[in-house]
Structure formats: C-alpha cells, structure tokens
Amino acid sequence: MQHHPQGARKSHSRRLLLTEIRRTGPVARIDLASRTGISRASVTTITADLLHEGLIEEVARKDPTPEQTRGRPRVDLKLRGAAHLVAGLKIANRAVSVALVDFEGALLGQREAPLPRPVNDARNLAEQLGQILDQALDGIGRTRGDLSAIGIGISGIVDAHRGFVYWSPSLVSRNLPFGQILTETLGKPVYLDNDTNLVALAEQSFGLGRGIDDFIVVTIESGVGMGIVLNGHLYRGTRGCGAEFGHTKVHLDGALCRCGQRGCLEAYVADYALLREAAISEPDQHPRPDEQRIEALLRAARNGQPTASSIVARAGRMFSMGLANLVNIFDPQLIILSGERMQLDHLYASEVIAAMRSSIVQIDKPPPEVMIHKWGDLMWAKGAAAFALGGVIETAIANGKPT
Amino acid sequence: MQHHPQGARKSHSRRLLLTEIRRTGPVARIDLASRTGISRASVTTITADLLHEGLIEEVARKDPTPEQTRGRPRVDLKLRGAAHLVAGLKIANRAVSVALVDFEGALLGQREAPLPRPVNDARNLAEQLGQILDQALDGIGRTRGDLSAIGIGISGIVDAHRGFVYWSPSLVSRNLPFGQILTETLGKPVYLDNDTNLVALAEQSFGLGRGIDDFIVVTIESGVGMGIVLNGHLYRGTRGCGAEFGHTKVHLDGALCRCGQRGCLEAYVADYALLREAAISEPDQHPRPDEQRIEALLRAARNGQPTASSIVARAGRMFSMGLANLVNIFDPQLIILSGERMQLDHLYASEVIAAMRSSIVQIDKPPPEVMIHKWGDLMWAKGAAAFALGGVIETAIANGKPT
DNA sequence: AGAATTAATTTGTAAATCAAATTAAATATC
DNA sequence: GATATTTAATTTGATTTACAAATTAATTCT
Known part of the structure; x- marks a missing residue:
C-alpha cells in the first residue's frame, strides 16, 4: 500500500494469467479461464496480447486428455523461452x-x-x-x-x-x-x-516446491541455512537477516559457534562441529584434509565405532530438534532438505525425520512431508x-x- | 488462485479504500487517493457508495493541518460505528x-x-x-x-x-x-x-501492531503462545497447528512438558515448571494454592534467595533463547510481549530482552523493538x-x- | 456428409477508472 | 466587504477492462 505505479490495476488480469501460465506450464485457454476466474473472452484477448508481444507461444497439446476426445481440441500456451x-x-x-x-x-x-x-x-x-x-x-x-x-x-x-x-x-x-x-x-x-x-x-520454480504455497527449504552445506516460502512468496524478513536457521539456539550456553555465540544449531551439525569432537579421539597426528576426516568419521560411525557413533548421533538429534521447531512454528505443507554433499546422509536419515515427527505437536492430521533433494552447485x-x-x-x- | 467469486475484481478499489480508511482512521479523500493510487474521481464515486451504504461517514476534520490553512478544507472519512x-x-x-x-x-x-x-x-x-x-x-x-x-x-x-x-x-x-x-x-x-x-x-487492530506489517505477539499466560503477522496478514500455518512457540524445543531431552514431550519452552517458563522445581526446597508441608506459591517464589528470588533466584533466572534465560530464535527466523519489525499477569515480571525483565539481543545474528542495523503490553482478559x-x-x-x- | 461436441473468437454492452474541467468552500488581499 | 487565490471535491466525457452471448473453428461420432 505504498507507491502505486499508474498501471497497477490495469495489469491485474495480465499478471494473473502470466503467472498461471508460468506455474502450470502448457495450459489451454479454457483451463486458464476456469483456474483464474477470468472470462474466456478476456483470456482470449489478453493472451493474444501476450502472444503478440512474444512472451508466450502456442504449442500442440501433448496429452490428449482421456475425457476430452471430441470437439475442437485445446491449444496449449506456454512461456516463450526465446523471449x-x-x-x-x-x-x-x-x-x-x-x-x-x-x-x-x-x-x-x-x-x-x-x-x-x-x-x-x-x-x-x-x-x-x-x-x-x-x-x-x-x-x-x-x-x-x-x-x-x-x-x-x-x-x-x-x-x-x-x-x-x-x-x-x-x-x-x-x-x-x-x-x-x-x-x-x-x-x-x-x-x-x-x-x-x-x-x-x-525449488519453487524448478524443483519440489512447484505449486506448493507454504514450504521451507533447509540447506545443508558447511553451514545450515533456510529459505521460507509462505503464501507462494519468499519471506525475507524486514532487515534481511531472517531465516538464520543455522544460528537458532538449541542449547543454552551450548557449543561454541563460528559466529562467536553459543548453542547455535550449526555448532552441532556443521563439519567443524563434528571434527572438533572427533579430534579428541583421532589416532593419527599428521594432518589430513577436513573432507577426508569427515568421511572417516562417518564411516566409523556406520561401522558402529562408539565414539564416532555418538558424535554423529548427537548431530542428528540436534538437527531433528531444529526441524521440529520449524514445524511447530510454521506448520508448512512441506520441508525440503537440500544439499549437494552426499556424505551428509546422517542428517537425511530416516531416524532423524522420525525424531522430528515425534517432537512436533501431535494432531490427528498427517505431519508435513519431508523431501530430500540433493543437487549440485548449478x-x-x-x-x-x-x-x-x-x-x-x-x-x-x-x-x-x-x- | 483457487475459487473466484464473480465480483472479485469489481471490488478491488472498494476493498483498497475501505481497508485504508479502517487502517488510517479519519482521513480525507485526497489523502486516500494519494495513498492508494486511485484517482480522486474514483475516490469520490466509491466513497459516495460507501457513504450511501452507511459503512462510512464524514466527520469534521480535527487537526487543521498546519500547512493546509487555505483553500477548501478537507473532510475526513471514517468507518461508521453504527453500521x-x-x-x-x-x-x-x-x-x-x-x-x-x-x-x-x-x-x-x-x-x-x-x-x-x-x-x-x-x-x-x-x-x-x-x-x-x-x-x-x-x-x-x-x-x-x-x-x-x-x-x-x-x-x-x-x-x-x-x-x-x-x-x-x-x-x-x-x-x-x-x-x-x-x-x-x-x-x-x-x-x-x-x-x-x-x-x-x-494488537494489529487496536494495539501496538497498528500499521506494522511484520510482527510477532508472544502471549504469556499459564502457557506460552504466539501469533504471527506477516505482510500485514495473520499467518496460521497449513494445518492450524503453527505458532506453537510454547512447544518449540529449547533443550534436547530436557524437562518434561504437559504435552508429554521433553524440552519444550513451556516446560521451563510455565507456572508448573517453576513450581515443580520450587517444590523441592519448599519448607512448608501444608498445600497452598499455586498462585500463592508462585508469588512466594518470585518474592524470594527478588530478595536474593539463591535457590529461588536460580529457578527464576533459568526460566528467563530459556525464554530469551526462545525469543532469539524467533528473531533469527522471522526478523520481524516488532515483538510484542503480551500478558495480563503482573507477577510475571521476571520474563519481561530488561535482562531477558538484553540476553535475547545478544543471542541474535548481529548486523549493523538495530534489532527488532520489543514492547510489553499487559492487558486483561477483555x-x-x-x-x-x-x-x-x-x-x-x-x-x-x-x-x-x-x- | 451431416450431427454433435467442445474450444476459441467476435461482438456488443456494462462497468470501472481516469484526466480534465468545473464547482465548492475556505483564506488572503485590497 | 468584494474579489482573488488556494485547495478539496465533484462532474463530465472518454477510455479502458471485462463480460455474456452469439458466432466461428476444429474436432469426433454416426
């Protein structure tokens, strides 16, 4: 309700149609009409504009809908890549x-x-x-x-x-x-x-969040980050420092974090957090790269080595607790755990998800889905x-x- | 983008004006025009409708703006209570x-x-x-x-x-x-x-949240609750069980909560949490009502009695930690601490707020304001x-x- | 080939909105 | 006290936007 460029209202239907086409991919005009509530007549005229401007294009219908076998076939519209x-x-x-x-x-x-x-x-x-x-x-x-x-x-x-x-x-x-x-x-x-x-x-545009209005993405890299989508829009906070999941506190006066504070989630699940615990019992003196040390630690944990298991298990439990807090606060439809590092499987483990599920407020409706999405830097x-x-x-x- | 009653677009300007009048209280047409971006002509016609329907009414301008001393005086509009x-x-x-x-x-x-x-x-x-x-x-x-x-x-x-x-x-x-x-x-x-x-x-309609788009209300009663306003709208989550601040976990396998889980914030700051700790060192055997016991505990803490101080101090620190987590996640403009119970001063204490401030991500911009609003059941x-x-x-x- | 069916477009109309002109209600000036 | 000036609000006429209904288009069914 602040500043209003003159064409704000004018383009209302235009925005609705363009975003719907973007969201739904190839879609016929008649479906656009029913989904947006705009009349078929207006859909025709507005999409004609968009076509003329080169923002969208017609494509042959791929899936000849089972039910819709007679009558004039629908023509799908989609964004025009070359635009x-x-x-x-x-x-x-x-x-x-x-x-x-x-x-x-x-x-x-x-x-x-x-x-x-x-x-x-x-x-x-x-x-x-x-x-x-x-x-x-x-x-x-x-x-x-x-x-x-x-x-x-x-x-x-x-x-x-x-x-x-x-x-x-x-x-x-x-x-x-x-x-x-x-x-x-x-x-x-x-x-x-x-x-x-x-x-x-x-995730919202290309990934698992398509068509979902309320979801949270937790990124696991060397640190732990978060992105929040509410009502179909990214929520950024008022100063730009929201969604700092990695620095939410999970223990009063807990482990020291890189940020200088104590008890941050990151100080329990990040690489450096695991390594500083592992260092105590590490046999060899000659320094190895962190990557290798982490891998050795996780391998030892999988093999049941007690110290390693304890270190990794605690990280997982702290992580579940952090996730549960997000669910208790946001009650989202979906949580996406996103990271590119395959070796972090211990945080994606089913026990971690299960622990989260048992730490949220219990109601007679299924808890939010948790999906794991591993992808690269690209x-x-x-x-x-x-x-x-x-x-x-x-x-x-x-x-x-x-x- | 789901169902669309036929009159959705028709009433766009109407909604804008009515909500602006509601938000701003008495306001002149010309200001409505500049604030909403609607032309003065349309403001006249639409407000005429609203007047005719009895939803709003004209009132004499109270504050004859210092600058606006000449010319036709503005006439303020406001909601009509009797409507x-x-x-x-x-x-x-x-x-x-x-x-x-x-x-x-x-x-x-x-x-x-x-x-x-x-x-x-x-x-x-x-x-x-x-x-x-x-x-x-x-x-x-x-x-x-x-x-x-x-x-x-x-x-x-x-x-x-x-x-x-x-x-x-x-x-x-x-x-x-x-x-x-x-x-x-x-x-x-x-x-x-x-x-x-x-x-x-x-708070948004009548209280400290008027005109603020992103704020959080934390209610302190026997339990701890929360309400979240984002982008000017109450956020409720997708299943109805969001904003469960009292059951966010602040300690892994921590104190037992009424909900059956462990480590909930409530299990550290609620009445029963304080009382069960106090019970250990309470001298008298004959049972007193909880109200009195709480009061005695808080009095003892103020007087520097070590056990009582320790109990109350921990509650305060846990509470700061929970608040800090909210700030790290939402980065709101304002946090309102709202409760009617005067005796809970220890949670409103300046040390608690200060501890919260030192537990959030530090940037070169002031942290969110914290306001305390004590009010009754009404x-x-x-x-x-x-x-x-x-x-x-x-x-x-x-x-x-x-x- | 013609009937039936469904999608998309065209046509004519209603409404919403705006820019510009006009009127209204006050103060300032002489 | 009459007139000019100033600003708010309204009216006027035109434009844009969107729609319902009628029409046309492109199919399959018989």
Missing part, C-alpha cells in the same frame, strides 16, 4: 557458477570457474563475475547485451530489496550497496540475494536465475511493450 | 469474556461470566456461550439479532479456516467442527480461531471481535448492498 535470456550466478567460497536460462526456465548454458581468492574487494569481485559471465555467454554464442537481467546469490546477510550486503564472507568490507555496484559494473539490472533464499526460489545458480526471471516477468507485466 | 455490531468471546478455563464492539472497533459493552465446568460438551458449551452473550447484549439494550457476526477464541489447536477444532482443553471431544456447531447454535456467522492468534489480531475478547469484524468487512466489500 528473454537471464543469467544466474552463485558466488561460492572458491568458485563461481553461472547458469544461463531462458524465459521458460530452460538451462541454455552453464559454467563454473575458480575464484582465485575467496574474499574480495566489491568492485574487483564484480569485474571477475563479469569475466566469468562473458565466458559462459560465449559458450552459447551470446553476449551480455542479450541478457535481460542477472540474478546473483551470495552468502552472508543481504537485504535483497535494496541489494545491500551487511556482511558476506566473500567481501572484504561490510555494509555495501553491492547490488548497485554490480548493476553499474555489469551494465544490466542485477537482483542480489542471500544464496539460501535463492535455493528456495529454485542449482544455486539456477535459483539466482529464477530470481532474475521473477524481476523480468514483473517488468514484462508492467510494461506491456513488445519484445 | 455493524459484532461480539467477541474468549473461552477461558473457568470463565467466558464477551466484548461487544461496533463497526469502528469501539467497545460498546462487555461481560465476564464464570464457566461452571472447565471442560464441556461442544453443544452444551455453545449454549452456555449463547446465554452469556445474550446477557452481555442485554446490558446495552441490544439483542442477538442486532449482531452481524461473532468471533470466538478458544485455546487448543484450531483450523480457523474450517472452524475445526483438533483439540481444545475446553472440549471433551477431539476433532470437532465446532465453528459449524456454534454457527448453528448461535444463529449468526461464527468466526472461530485459536486464542493466541486473536491476540495478534487485537482484550482477548476484543481480538475475537476483531476477527469477526474482518469477516464482516469482507462481506461488506463483496456485497455492496445497503445496510
């Missing part, structure tokens, strides 16, 4: 992933390139991103000029609305208008957000692309000008 | 409170009556409520026929959308369509919800009335028929 090209970038610790995605959400190209240094000056990082982006574009024979927008995910604390970064492990300085810097440097509109929020967007980048796509669609709705 | 009468009922353990509220939200009458038994059969309880309601109406010379709707708050687990009660301490049976039963018995549309949700609505009933009012406004927007 726009967007890029999604994920800034990781020592690498950057790029996903090039068309208006339909199809992956046209990708690239992963190393970041020489994990922490960078803002302007410098922006320029490196530009180079990697151009290489990715090169790979599919396109240029930066072809892009409609760029979405970027970065870890840390970000106010996505303003593109403001309070703090990020990837940047030397705090409190930067990094979104603005990126827009200037890259020459295209940049949508910047915290990376875990973008995973939630990716999907973070696709999430960033989904964010950019959202922005592009907004402007497409507002403008109503041909492409 | 509708609603009742709000709060079902407590051994009592029922009734608030009679007009369309503007003004309290016209109230009543509190004892409930002979705390747990009742649904139909029986509905009839008792009807009697108490009629007595309250009698007190202001009105009858049940004058009511437009009734809002009712009950503790337990409620799916407000369907008016379905999974479980309530006030009812003998589980899984009842209690809302339906009430509508039938009372002969007026009943809006039924969990009582803590209604406190949040009360405000629960007013919250129920606010819920009913919301329903009445919805139908008023949809119908567009004179009163």
Whole structure:
C-alpha cells in the first residue's frame, strides 16, 4: 500500500494469467479461464496480447486428455523461452557458477570457474563475475547485451530489496550497496540475494516446491541455512537477516559457534562441529584434509565405532530438534532438505525425520512431508536465475511493450 | 488462485479504500487517493457508495493541518460505528469474556461470566456461550439479532479456516467442527480461531501492531503462545497447528512438558515448571494454592534467595533463547510481549530482552523493538471481535448492498 | 456428409477508472 | 466587504477492462 505505479490495476488480469501460465506450464485457454476466474473472452484477448508481444507461444497439446476426445481440441500456451535470456550466478567460497536460462526456465548454458581468492574487494569481485559471465555467454554464442537481467546469490546477510550486503564472507568490507555496484559494473539490472533464499526460489520454480504455497527449504552445506516460502512468496524478513536457521539456539550456553555465540544449531551439525569432537579421539597426528576426516568419521560411525557413533548421533538429534521447531512454528505443507554433499546422509536419515515427527505437536492430521533433494552447485545458480526471471516477468507485466 | 467469486475484481478499489480508511482512521479523500493510487474521481464515486451504504461517514476534520490553512478544507472519512455490531468471546478455563464492539472497533459493552465446568460438551458449551452473550447484549439494550457476526477464541489447536477444532482443553471431544456447531447454535456467522492468534489480531487492530506489517505477539499466560503477522496478514500455518512457540524445543531431552514431550519452552517458563522445581526446597508441608506459591517464589528470588533466584533466572534465560530464535527466523519489525499477569515480571525483565539481543545474528542495523503490553482478559475478547469484524468487512466489500 | 461436441473468437454492452474541467468552500488581499 | 487565490471535491466525457452471448473453428461420432 505504498507507491502505486499508474498501471497497477490495469495489469491485474495480465499478471494473473502470466503467472498461471508460468506455474502450470502448457495450459489451454479454457483451463486458464476456469483456474483464474477470468472470462474466456478476456483470456482470449489478453493472451493474444501476450502472444503478440512474444512472451508466450502456442504449442500442440501433448496429452490428449482421456475425457476430452471430441470437439475442437485445446491449444496449449506456454512461456516463450526465446523471449528473454537471464543469467544466474552463485558466488561460492572458491568458485563461481553461472547458469544461463531462458524465459521458460530452460538451462541454455552453464559454467563454473575458480575464484582465485575467496574474499574480495566489491568492485574487483564484480569485474571477475563479469569475466566469468562473458565466458559462459560465449559458450552459447551470446553476449551480455542479450541478457535481460542477472540474478546473483551470495552468502552472508543481504537485504535483497535494496541489494545491500551487511556482511558476506566473500567481501572484504561490510555494509555495501553491492547490488548497485554490480548493476553499474555489469551494465544490466542485477537482483542480489542471500544464496539460501535463492535455493528456495529454485525449488519453487524448478524443483519440489512447484505449486506448493507454504514450504521451507533447509540447506545443508558447511553451514545450515533456510529459505521460507509462505503464501507462494519468499519471506525475507524486514532487515534481511531472517531465516538464520543455522544460528537458532538449541542449547543454552551450548557449543561454541563460528559466529562467536553459543548453542547455535550449526555448532552441532556443521563439519567443524563434528571434527572438533572427533579430534579428541583421532589416532593419527599428521594432518589430513577436513573432507577426508569427515568421511572417516562417518564411516566409523556406520561401522558402529562408539565414539564416532555418538558424535554423529548427537548431530542428528540436534538437527531433528531444529526441524521440529520449524514445524511447530510454521506448520508448512512441506520441508525440503537440500544439499549437494552426499556424505551428509546422517542428517537425511530416516531416524532423524522420525525424531522430528515425534517432537512436533501431535494432531490427528498427517505431519508435513519431508523431501530430500540433493543437487549440485548449478542449482544455486539456477535459483539466482529464477530470481532474475521473477524481476523480468514483473517488468514484462508492467510494461506491456513488445519484445 | 483457487475459487473466484464473480465480483472479485469489481471490488478491488472498494476493498483498497475501505481497508485504508479502517487502517488510517479519519482521513480525507485526497489523502486516500494519494495513498492508494486511485484517482480522486474514483475516490469520490466509491466513497459516495460507501457513504450511501452507511459503512462510512464524514466527520469534521480535527487537526487543521498546519500547512493546509487555505483553500477548501478537507473532510475526513471514517468507518461508521453504527453500521455493524459484532461480539467477541474468549473461552477461558473457568470463565467466558464477551466484548461487544461496533463497526469502528469501539467497545460498546462487555461481560465476564464464570464457566461452571472447565471442560464441556461442544453443544452444551455453545449454549452456555449463547446465554452469556445474550446477557452481555442485554446490558446495552441490544439483542442477538442486532449482531452481524461473532468471533470466538478458544485455546487448543484450531483450523480457523474450517472452524475445526483438533483439540481444545475446553472440549471433551477431539476433532470437532465446532465453528459449524456454534454457527448453528448461535444463529449468526461464527468466526472461530485459536486464542493466541486473536491476540495478534487485537494488537494489529487496536494495539501496538497498528500499521506494522511484520510482527510477532508472544502471549504469556499459564502457557506460552504466539501469533504471527506477516505482510500485514495473520499467518496460521497449513494445518492450524503453527505458532506453537510454547512447544518449540529449547533443550534436547530436557524437562518434561504437559504435552508429554521433553524440552519444550513451556516446560521451563510455565507456572508448573517453576513450581515443580520450587517444590523441592519448599519448607512448608501444608498445600497452598499455586498462585500463592508462585508469588512466594518470585518474592524470594527478588530478595536474593539463591535457590529461588536460580529457578527464576533459568526460566528467563530459556525464554530469551526462545525469543532469539524467533528473531533469527522471522526478523520481524516488532515483538510484542503480551500478558495480563503482573507477577510475571521476571520474563519481561530488561535482562531477558538484553540476553535475547545478544543471542541474535548481529548486523549493523538495530534489532527488532520489543514492547510489553499487559492487558486483561477483555482484550482477548476484543481480538475475537476483531476477527469477526474482518469477516464482516469482507462481506461488506463483496456485497455492496445497503445496510 | 451431416450431427454433435467442445474450444476459441467476435461482438456488443456494462462497468470501472481516469484526466480534465468545473464547482465548492475556505483564506488572503485590497 | 468584494474579489482573488488556494485547495478539496465533484462532474463530465472518454477510455479502458471485462463480460455474456452469439458466432466461428476444429474436432469426433454416426
């Protein structure tokens, strides 16, 4: 109820139809009418506009519905991929992933390139991103000029609305208008957000969250993150530091966390948390890389070695407790556990889910479903692309000008 | 995006204006236009309708704005109280409170009556409520026929959308369509919800949450409850058992809770939690009422008695931890601590708030404000009335028929 | 080939909304 | 005290938006 661009009401039906087409994939006009409540006449005229502007296109109906065998066949509509090209970038610790995605959400190209240094000056990082982006574009024979927008995910604390970064492990300085810097440097509109929020967007656009209005995505990497989708929209909090699942407290004056506080969930389930416990009983003195140590620990736990089992079991129980708290607070339809690291199976284990189920308020209705979605770094980048796509669609709705 | 009554779009501007008038109190047409983005012409025609239907009325401008000293003076509009009468009922353990509220939200009458038994059969309880309601109406010379709707708050687990009660301490049976039963018995549309949700609505409509889009209300009674307002709307979860703050876990395998599980926040801060710890060192054998025992405990703690201090201090620290978790998850603008029991000062103490502040993710922006709002049982009933009012406004927007 | 069926479009109409012009109600100025 | 000035609210006329009903299109069934 704040500022109102003149065309806000005008485009109401347009928005409804475009988002419905986006959500439902190929869909016939008559179904659009019944689902949105807009009359068939209006659906015809508005979709005609969208077709003319090149935002959508007609496709032959794939599934000739069993019941609908007679009469004029339906013609499906879907987003027209070629209408726009967007890029999604994920800034990781020592690498950057790029996903090039068309208006339909199809992956046209990708690239992963190393970041020489994990922490960078803002302007410098922006320029490196530009180079990697151009290489990715090169790979599919396109240029930066072809892009409609760029979405970027970065870890840390970000106010996505303003593109403001309070703090990020990837940047030397705090409190930067990094979104603005990126827009200037890259020459295209940049949508910047915290990376875990973008995973939630990716699940909503391309993944297990499609068509679900209230769900939570928990990401398990070296830390523990969360994205919250309520009423079909990503909830970001008011300052940009919500959804900090990893730093919710699960023990009063508990284990020391990287953030300096005590009792954070992360301080019980993250790699470093497991390793510092394991260190006590580790036989060998010569240092091994953390990856190997974690793997050895988990292997020992699976083999029933008591100390290792105890360490891993506690992590799992703390994690269940954290999940149960989310359910007790949000009562979502679905929880998606998302991570790319296969070795973290102990957190995805059925005992962990079962423990969560027994720690929530019990009612005579099934508890929220829990789904596990393992995917690679690329999907973070696709999430960033989904964010950019959202922005592009907004402007497409507002403008109503041909492409 | 589910079902679409034919008049959904028609009433778009109507809704916008009516809700803006409700939110802003007396407001001039020209301000309505600038705030909603609707043209002055349309504001005139739509408000003329609303005036004609008796939903709003003109009032002389109270504050002759310093700057606006020349020209035709503005005429303020506000909701017309007489347009509708609603009742709000709060079902407590051994009592029922009734608030009679007009369309503007003004309290016209109230009543509190004892409930002979705390747990009742649904139909029986509905009839008792009807009697108490009629007595309250009698007190202001009105009858049940004058009511437009009734809002009712009950503790337990409620799916407000369907008016379905999974479980309530006030009812003998589980899984009842209690809302339906009430509508039938009372002969007026009943809006039924969990009582803590209604406190949040009360804060939003009449209290500290006015004009705030994202806030959380934590209620401290014998248990600990929560209401969540996000994007200006009460968030209820998908099954009706969200916002169970009292049963979020703050300790793995911790203290035993009334709900049968372990480690619930409630099991550390509720009356019974304090008393069972105090019992160990209580000198006297002859049983005293719980109220007195709690008071004695808190007095002893204030006087520095070590055991009592330790008990009360731990409750406070656990509570801070729970609050910090809410902030880390929601990042709200405001947290309202709401309760009527003055003796619970230890939970409102500045050390508790400070401990919460130091347990949240730190960024270079001030943490959410914490406000303390002590109020009586009547405000629960007013919250129920606010819920009913919301329903009445919805139908008023949809119908567009004179009163 | 014609009837039946269902989807999509066209046509004419009702409504919602707006920009611009006009009127209303006050103060300021001479 | 009459007139100019200022600002709010309304009226007017036009435009846009959306719809119901009628029509056309593209099928299958008989």
